[in-house]
Amino acid sequence: MSLYLLDTNICVHLLKNEYDVKEKISDVGAECCYLSEITLAELLFGIENSAPNQRDKNRDRFNWLETLFWERIISIGDALHEFGKQKAHLRRNGRPVADFDILIGATAIVHDLTLITHNTRDFKNLNHIQLLDWIR
Helix, strand or coil: CCCEEECHHHHHHHHCCCCCHHHHHHHHCHHHEEEEHHHHHHHHHHHHHCCHHHHHHHHHHHHHHHHHHHHHEECCHHHHHHHHHHHHHHHHCCCCCCHHHHHHHHHHHHCCCEEECCCHHHHCCCCCCCEECCCC
16 A cells, blocks of 8 residues: 655645645545654745735645544654764765755655655655656
8 A cells, every 4th residue: 555745835735625636635545644853834924924914714624634644644863874874975965955855855765655745856866765746
C-alpha cells in the first residue's frame, strides 16, 4: 500500500475544491494520506495573510482539513537530521530550496512517503525523494 505526504499547494487546491484533489484522496484512501506540521504552519500563515473578509471562511476550511487529517499529522522532529543533510547537499550543488520545502521533503523521505506536489521543481533535487504531481 502506498502512503502519501500532501504538500501545501495540494492542500490549497483541496481547500478550494480544485483539480479533483478530493476525489484523488478518496481514490487512494484518506487513511493513506498525511500532512506535515509545516504544511499546517504555511496554511495558517495564508489565513492570517488573507483579506480580512476571507479569514473566517479560510479558518473554517483549515479546521475541516485539520480534523480530517488529525491523526495523520507528522511532526518534523524525526526529519531534522535529514533536513541538515539535504540542505547541505543542495547548497553544495548550487540548488538552494526554501527551508520549509526541504523540511517537508525530508519528512517524506524519512517516513518513506511519496510527496504529492505540483511544485516538483523545488523537490526533484532532494536525494531519495519520491514525487507525484496530481495536478498535471
